[in-house]
Amino acid sequence: MFRDAAEIIGSDPPTCHRSQVVSFRWRGFSPELWERLNANGELRPLTLEPLDLFVSEVRLCVGDRNGSPCLEELPSRLDRCRSCDSFPVQECRFQPRCRGSLCEGTVCGEEHTVYLALFGPRTKAGMTRSTRLRERGIEQGADLIVPLERHGSRYEAREAEQRISRERGLPQSMPLPALAATTVDGSSDEAVRMWEGMSPSFPDAGGLQVLDGYPLRGLVSAPRVMPTAGKHRGELVGAKGRLAVYRDELGMLKALDLKDLVSRFVGTVPSACAQSTLF
Ligand SMILES: [Zn+2]
Numbered sequence: 456m457f458r459d460a461a462e463i464i465g466s467d468p469p470t471c472h473r474s475q476v477v478s479f480r481w482r483g484f485s486p487e488l489w490e491r492l493n494a495n496g497e498l499r500p501l502t503l504e505p506l507d508l509f510v511s512e513v514r515l516c517v518g519d520r521n522g523s524p525c526l527e528e529l530p531s532r533l534d535r536c537r538s539c540d541s542f543p544v545q546e547c548r549f550q551p552r553c554r555g556s557l558c559e560g561t562v563c564g565e566e567h568t569v570y571l572a573l574f575g576p577r578t579k580a581g582m583t584r585s586t587r588l589r590e591r592g593i594e595q596g597a598d599l600i601v602p603l604e605r606h607g608s609r610y611e612a613r614e615a616e617q618r619i620s621r622e623r624g625l626p627q628s629m630p631l632p633a634l635a636a637t638t639v640d641g642s643s644d645e646a647v648r649m650w651e652g653m654s655p656s657f658p659d660a661g662g663l664q665v666l667d668g669y670p671l672r673g674l675v676s677a678p679r680v681m682p683t684a685g686k687h688r689g690e691l692v693g694a695k696g697r698l699a700v701y702r703d704e705l706g707m708l709k710a711l712d713l714k715d716l717v718s719r720f721v722g723t724v725p726s727a728c729a730q731s732t733l734f
Pocket residue numbers: 516517518519525526527535536537538539540
């Protein structure tokens with residue numbers, strides 16, 4: 456059932472690529488990508504400078520099985536298959552089904568915070584483990600994050616998030632084109648002004664955290680979010696949340712979804728692969 460790396464590399468389209476992108480995270484305000492080389496399994500940081508990537512359509516599990524890459528097909532937008540996911544019950548990631556009992560006391564049983572994230576003039580509600588509040592704000596590219604309520608389990612926090620979202624008319628997600636727009640009008644000053652207008656109706660909110668260290672400042676026009684699969688070549692301009700912004704060879708501002716890059720295969724294009732269905 457599980458294909459090993461040699462089989463994939465030997466016969467499948469990923470043979471056209473140098474590596475698989477296996478993780479993306481922010482360390483403070485520095486985005487960090489890692490790739491696993493197809494040739495020898497070596498893990499190394501993936502730099503986007505210079506940016507010259509062909510990205511596969513194919514996405515395979517980035518988990519490890521007995522010391523080898525899992526490479527199971529992925530049915531969802533997640534980057535790990537059900538067996539490799541750190542959530543024992545994968546559904547609990549989004550819509551918790553337990554308060555820690557099904558998940559054996561892991562994430563579902565931990566204290567979670569429902570928060571408001573502000574992206575310049577835009578707002579969304581969300582929830583995350585309380586210990587990850589600031590990190591969660593940065594990985595989403597928010598300019599300001601405000602804790603609203605704390606709950607003893609993920610399940611209760613998710614219910615509270617849905618209630619607050621419904622009662623206040625707040626979205627629970629930030630579409631990528633809207634996030635791209637915040638590279639123009641997103642600023643912590645604007646977000647603080649927005650929050651000052653809203654704060655009287657959230658009397659129990661905790662202290663706000665300003666997130667203003669992104670390596671991307673005041674663009675004059677919003678980048679176009681590109682399909683992840685395909686060619687991305689140009690000069691890196693910066694990054695915010697899950698988007699890396701670059702200027703292509705014709706001077707157009709484009710954005711690459713770094714979170715969606717994880718589990719895909721990347722390389723600079725060898726001509727033999729150019730006709731592959733991957734592209
Ligand atoms: Zn897996």
